[in-house]
Amino acid sequence: MLFLHRIPAMSGLVLALGLTGCATPQQRCIAGATAEYHTLQAQIKTAETNIARGYALHRxxxxxxxxxxxxxxxxxxxxxxxxxxxxxxxxxxIDIGNEKAKLASLKKKLATAQRKAVAGTKTCRQTYPE
Structure with a gap:
């Protein structure tokens, strides 16, 4: 579990390298393994911001x-x-009640996604050692 605090920072690097085509196989593997986790984190942040603000923003x-x-x-x-x-x-x-229910659901999914991200990252490191 010590590795968990490094997932967000590392995925930004992996994503940036992946977009330029310079990512190593290990970096591409880790980006794929942690994608769901990072998506849920972003959705949680958006829901929390919407609730605190009282409305959503359409861009x-x-x-x-x-x-x-x-x-x-x-x-x-x-x-x-x-x-x-x-x-x-x-x-x-927005309907604050619905937004809070969505937030609770996302937070429930996050723990599972985090475990998958850690396991997937470990597998990637074993499969593609650098």
Whole structure:
């Protein structure tokens, strides 16, 4: 159980390396073995935040098109459009009772996921020693 406090920090590294394609087989294995655990942790944090705040946040990306002057290869100006995206958050009402029930359910699942993550990590280290 001494290893448990290292799971979140290590998975961030594993995920970052995995996204760049540089992860070792052991790191990819550990990322897979701990994925459920980290997903539950994130869901618990979200539920706790929603309960404390009293509402949830809906996030969406809004496109914003800007007109500007661009230049061709001959340095001749022309009008061009550039689309950027802005993230907005909108408050959404929640049923606090349902959110608390969901939180309790997630916390129940967390202990099992944690045991699986530890066992899976141990197996990964044995299967892919570095």
């Amino acid at each position: 969406q990306s809004i496109p914003i098109t800007n007109t500007r002057v661009c230049y061709d290869s001959n340095k001749k100006p022309y009008t061009c459009h550039r689309t950027a995206f802005r993230q907005i958050e909108t408050p959404v009402s």
